[in-house]
Amino acid sequence: MNLNRKLSYKNLKGMPANLRNKLIREARNRNENILGRKNKKFVNIDAKKVQRKQKNAFEHAEHKAMLSATEEELEKILSSYPELSDVPADATAQELLGQLALATGQATTVYVMRTGLPTLTVVLHQPSPTIAQLKKAIATIALAQHKRSQRQQVRALAEDEAGAGAASKAGAELVNSAQRTGHVHRAQVSWRFLWRCYCLFNGDEFVPIDDSAESGRATLTSLGIKNGAKLTFVHRAVYFGRRRQGPKKPAKIEES
Incomplete structure (x- = not known):
């Protein structure tokens, strides 16, 4: 369309929506008025x-x-x-079931050590927990603890001299800096990527844990993880080699 020609709502009416919005946006950027009366449809x-x-x-x-x-x-x-003073108000279902299992003596407690971060205390309520259930519990409890620590930081700032205005500003800074940089306080973690690059290491037995055994259905006892075990994160490539997700090769067809 010729840019020297004045736009009108009558001409824009029969155009596709994407082209119409583009021309309106360009006219707005040029501070150019559109001729005619705006259709009631656009106003609505x-x-x-x-x-x-x-x-x-x-x-x-x-x-x-x-x-x-x-x-x-x-x-x-x-x-x-x-009896309930140690239960957080925002406790997850995993944490509540773990507390009930601890009360009945049927829980399996695992400590996950993280470099530069607090240790995760994972309480599994299943009678025979699997490695897949442990990995899911680690992700759930890590996210819950992160939200609590972030909430405490905002509350602490709200009690300072700046008041509630500084708390809201600090909360926004936490979110924005997490999106721009990858600091420790980043809330969204791709656990699929994390488990592809890292695996758990049993510090008591000094052996890496193969979480792919039996397609994740292997029990913790079969992998040497006992109650009260201390685990850490290590690079998967060091013990199991690199695992890349490439395109699947087509199956070969045997000629008869």
């Missing part, structure tokens, strides 16, 4: 977008306030009982 679309954004923001604020009030109430209830 813009108004619906604004209303939807306002509604979503209001619902998000209500949901956040409800979660905060619920968490505070749960903390009061749990702190009033000495």
